[in-house]
Amino acid sequence: MKKDLNELEENIGKVPMIMKKWADEDPEMAKFVLALDKGIWSDGALSKQTKKIIAICVAAALRDSHAVRAQAAGATSIGVNYDEVEEALRVTFLLAGMPAYVWGRTAIDEFMK
Amino acid sequence: MKKDLNELEENIGKVPMIMKKWADEDPEMAKFVLALDKGIWSDGALSKQTKKIIAICVAAALRDSHAVRAQAAGATSIGVNYDEVEEALRVTFLLAGMPAYVWGRTAIDEFMK
Amino acid sequence: MKKDLNELEENIGKVPMIMKKWADEDPEMAKFVLALDKGIWSDGALSKQTKKIIAICVAAALRDSHAVRAQAAGATSIGVNYDEVEEALRVTFLLAGMPAYVWGRTAIDEFMK
């Protein structure tokens, strides 16, 4: 499990707290979700950097104050840069409204500057 | 206006019907939105292909049956390929639930295969 | 109950199908919801026309294809006009994204033209 958590950390920059809770309290659930994470975050047709940007945008579109900060927190350490996310958030503005942009922008101003 | 609409077509693959309605019926609104579109879709820190993928994911996360199809419709003609969007939708699954994946997948199976 | 349904029809233009189902199959639920409707739709600080416009915008913002059509269906018969809703949908665009506008616009183009 430790190894899988490290691998996830490399893919997404920062393992969410819930995953650590699962690893401690409910190893079976942790195993399921880690397997799913593996299928989702590894480099493939898209780089993990691009995937991270998408995750931030989706969280912002859903006005998910928790998820948008959790995603933004790991972005810098895997090499995503601020301007890329800022541009991606403009697309989110068009599709989900100006406040969606603001949610994302607030999170990256906090974690990526 | 014609020139701006053509430029938008190059950026996003397919101009949405609403933009054509605005151009015909309400040129002032069309002008505002075209200016905004220009600030959003042009290549910059991110390529327009990556922006399109983000647009599809945000629309899928919102279960927006209209927008997800409108975005998917233009993807191929600007050089986005199926596997990239499919991978991006896995991220959307994690952040917004399996049905969000299904909304996106259904749209790309219709327009990008 | 008949009288209450008629009163609701006067307030919102068109009684939703679900209310008729409840009136037939589950009169108690119908009674509760009709009482709530009374507290919501009657003229007060806002006219019922303004309330109807708000209902269309909220439904559009939620990408609720069912509700946006159900609300638009009754708008004309209580004296709301097309241009008012179209302008209201621009606000919805800013707050909830361009596709939210499109959902509303599609509904009013179908029912209010």
Place this chain on the structure above:
Amino acid sequence: MKKDLNELEENIGKVPMIMKKWADEDPEMAKFVLALDKGIWSDGALSKQTKKIIAICVAAALRDSHAVRAQAAGATSIGVNYDEVEEALRVTFLLAGMPAYVWGRTAIDEFMK
């Protein structure tokens, strides 16, 4: 009204603050909503415990930070237990994304442990 508020407290564990505001400032609105609440929360085909679990999941799926805490606050006192809600939130994860689980889990870790 007092009696109805007590009855609601028995059904849902904790009367939301808004209901108390309505009871004080706008008794007519309070009456409408209390009547609706009665039609919704009483035991029937489903127990009130199951209804409470559903309310938590819906609030979590909507990333409604206010509602998820308001619902979780009353759960223990009507006999819902932690493990039931935790399992229900896994379903919510699948349908609405991992962050929806996190919203619910955070609320029950605060109020039900």
Place this chain on the structure above:
Amino acid sequence: MKKDLNELEENIGKVPMIMKKWADEDPEMAKFVLALDKGIWSDGALSKQTKKIIAICVAAALRDSHAVRAQAAGATSIGVNYDEVEEALRVTFLLAGMPAYVWGRTAIDEFMK
């Protein structure tokens, strides 16, 4: 994989089409999601019937026309009955609005009557 798909069918009544697509085209993704499904749907603190009801309500709250029908489709064959879901949808009404109820009710009227 065949065995896992059968087990899932027993738990949720009807395997969603996307799972069959994954099993055919992308067995690795199928494996990840089936493992997750196992951790979610099996009987535990809650019965699989209660979990199904929750899934329908969450899908209805999100106005997810696809998911609400997909979930409702399998409900009867695992022993959920109509009245239970109808009552659960009243809770969804309160938390997510009357149209959320209508989305769920329309799906169960189609698949569970």
Place this chain on the structure above:
Amino acid sequence: MKKDLNELEENIGKVPMIMKKWADEDPEMAKFVLALDKGIWSDGALSKQTKKIIAICVAAALRDSHAVRAQAAGATSIGVNYDEVEEALRVTFLLAGMPAYVWGRTAIDEFMK
């Protein structure tokens, strides 16, 4: 730009922080959005007061804690009064659930009383 920002302030009561950031850091984006704002907020078929009420309701329906406060903050200074918004939020309750009402009510109790 200064003149446009002042004009926006007159239309919506309080210019959102993001607009000031854009004006400082990214004047081109500011220009696009200000042009769009002009097309949206000016008096027309609807007064700017009615538009503000709609903005609050849409933000509340989306459980957008940031946007609902940002919109409510400017309402009083353009002449919207508390009772109008409170009634509009009842419509939002019906379409988007009781918690949507609570989000809006909390914001107007903070900024409009």
